[in-house]
Each structure stands twice: as C-alpha cells, then as structure tokens.
Amino acid sequence: MSLSSPLISAKGIIRTIVPMTNDNHLFEFSDSSGALRACKPGQFVELWVPGVGECPISVCSGRVGDTIQLMVRKVGRVTSALFQMSEGDWVGLRGPYGHGFPVDKYKGKNLCLVAGGLGVAPIRSLWQYVIDHREDFGKLILIYGMRHSFDLLFRQEFQLLLRRKDIEVYIAAEDTAGPEIPSLTVQLGRVTDMIDLAPISADFEVALCGPPVMYKYAVERLQKKGIPASNLWLSLERHMKCGIGKCGHCFVGGRFTCKSGPVFSLAELNLLPEVIECNHGGI
Numbered sequence: 001m002s003l004s005s006p007l008i009s010a011k012g013i014i015r016t017i018v019p020m021t022n023d024n025h026l027f028e029f030s031d032s033s034g035a036l037r038a039c040k041p042g043q044f045v046e047l048w049v050p051g052v053g054e055c056p057i058s059v060c061s062g063r064v065g066d067t068i069q070l071m072v073r074k075v076g077r078v079t080s081a082l083f084q085m086s087e088g089d090w091v092g093l094r095g096p097y098g099h100g101f102p103v104d105k106y107k108g109k110n111l112c113l114v115a116g117g118l119g120v121a122p123i124r125s126l127w128q129y130v131i132d133h134r135e136d137f138g139k140l141i142l143i144y145g146m147r148h149s150f151d152l153l154f155r156q157e158f159q160l161l162l163r164r165k166d167i168e169v170y171i172a173a174e175d176t177a178g179p180e181i182p183s184l185t186v187q188l189g190r191v192t193d194m195i196d197l198a199p200i201s202a203d204f205e206v207a208l209c210g211p212p213v214m215y216k217y218a219v220e221r222l223q224k225k226g227i228p229a230s231n232l233w234l235s236l237e238r239h240m241k242c243g244i245g246k247c248g249h250c251f252v253g254g255r256f257t258c259k260s261g262p263v264f265s266l267a268e269l270n271l272l273p274e275v276i277e278c279n280h281g282g283i
Ligand SMILES: Cc1cc2nc3c(=O)[nH]c(=O)nc-3n(C[C@H](O)[C@H](O)[C@H](O)COP(=O)(O)OP(=O)(O)OC[C@H]3O[C@@H](n4cnc5c(N)ncnc54)[C@H](O)[C@@H]3O)c2cc1C
Pocket: 044, 053, 054, 055, 056, 057, 058, 059, 070, 071, 072, 073, 074, 075, 076, 077, 078, 079, 080, 118, 121, 122, 236, 237, 238, 239, 240, 262, 281, 282, 283
C-alpha cells in the first residue's frame, strides 16, 4: 500500500535502538504503510518527531523487509528529541525520496564505495544491497574514513565484512589513539590515503558519501587513477526541508537537489561547479 499524499507520514514504531557511539544510534522502525519497502540505496526519508519537527535521514539498510533502519546523529532539535524516545514509541516517516545510487547501472561492473564519517549510513545501504545481489556485480572495494577510531560505526558488521573473501575493506582514522578495536585493523590516515592504497582502476564505478571537504580531495585522487567523471557518484546531502521539491530550501543551479539528487554523477556536477564548493549541509 502506498501513502495517499507525499506529505503524509506513516507511523513508524521504534523496534530497537542500538547505540553505536554516544551521539550515533541505529534506530529500527516498523514500516506500517509498507511504502518504505520501495527504498533504494542512497534514498532518504523524512523523520517526524511529534510536537518537535522533521528532518531528512538517509536510508541505512539495503535489505527490504518490514522494518527500516536509520543511523541518526544527535545534533539538534529533532534528533535530540528522538534520542529521548524509547523502544515502542512512535514517530512519523514519509518517503522514500530522491534518486539514490544507480544500482542498475552498476550491474556487471567493479565497484568502490567510499564513506567518510556519518556518510557511512547511506553507503551501508549500498553495500548491503550489493552483498545481497553479489553475483550481479564485479569486484567490491569498501573504504571508510573517520576522524578518531572510536567514531567507527557498525563495528560488528565490519568484523564480518573483513572475513569475507569477496570484498576488500580499508578503514582509516586520522587519530587511532584510544580504545583498541578488537580484530579490526584501522590504519592511520585519511580516505585519500586508502584510495591511493586500494587497487582501483579506470573501469570502476565509485560511490561516495561524506563531508563536503572529502569530495574535493577524494575526487582528485580518483581522477588521478583514471576514473572518468561519469563513473563518480556523489551523494550531496544539502539542507532540505520538505523533501519533495516544494519549499525551495535545496534549490541550487536551477535544480532541487531533493528531487534530482541527492546522488549525482560528477559529470552532472561539472555543469554545476558551485554545488560541491557550497555544499554546507553535509552529513
Ligand atoms: C538527504 C539527507 C540525508 C541525511 N541523512 C542523515 C543520516 O543518515 N543521519 C543523520 O544523523 N543525519 C542525516 N542528515 C542530516 C540531518 O537531516 C540534519 O542533521 C538535521 O538538521 C537534523 O535535524 P535536527 O532538528 O536534529 O537539527 P537542527 O536543530 O536542525 O540543527 C542542525 C544543526 O544546526 C545547528 N543549529 C541549530 N540551531 C542553531 C542556531 N540557532 N544557531 C547555530 N546553530 C544551530 C545544530 O547545532 C546542528 O548542528 C541528512 C540530511 C540530508 C539532507
């Protein structure tokens, strides 16, 4: 069943809350309308906390089922209110919105997924999708960078990914001082160092999500490896409100990023150079 109006939220009951760090929790919601079954990797939903407001959050699970997972960082009004809630409480969810990663285009190709910080949330929806349809894709390389090693999200899932033979995983932190991460090799460095290290060649499709500053340098290194602009896919999490092209909050270069994006190829963005430079709404 789909929702009758794109602006009406469906009730999502909080099934589980898994704290990953102090300010980053993984929430699993039941999907009462069934509309969120249509979520594709890289799309987002609008999360409404009654009496507080709404904000866009990326779909974080690539597996279709009766629930949806969102990785939420506590930063402001809506997210702080969500952190006050408990399992069994309900929120509003509407969506899915935007164009996600073009998984059909990736079929049969070698793939590299690059995540910086909280950008790992939408990238996780993509690696779960690829792993569930593994035979449809070629090589799979996953690069994940963060400021401190204790910011690492999905620790247990990475332990499982690192054991798989059909995916190469590179994890880097700018600061590895602090608590040990059992059986996880976190290298000292940045996403860009891992891009240099990884065997990525010109035939790869590359999907990126991270803070705006990551894009500039990561794209430079990937282009040095010969990846054409048409194979580089960036998720731009510009400041959005309605999520459906009505309010104008995300209007840039003649387009609504909520409707045309949030995922764009660099070839498209080269027509809109200001998008990367002024993308201050990053996650
Ligand atoms: C497509 C998309 C996908 C996203 N995916 C995710 C995701 O998966 N997970 C996630 O956690 N986030 C995600 N975000 C980001 C999330 O939507 C924002 O962080 C959102 O603003 C949170 O809402 P809030 O009401 O909690 O914060 P707000 O209250 O809107 O605050 C947002 C920021 O503004 C600052 N701020 C607020 N008021 C003031 C003020 N008066 N003066 C100065 N600073 C102020 C806050 O400190 C905070 O840093 C995504 C955004 C987009 C567009």
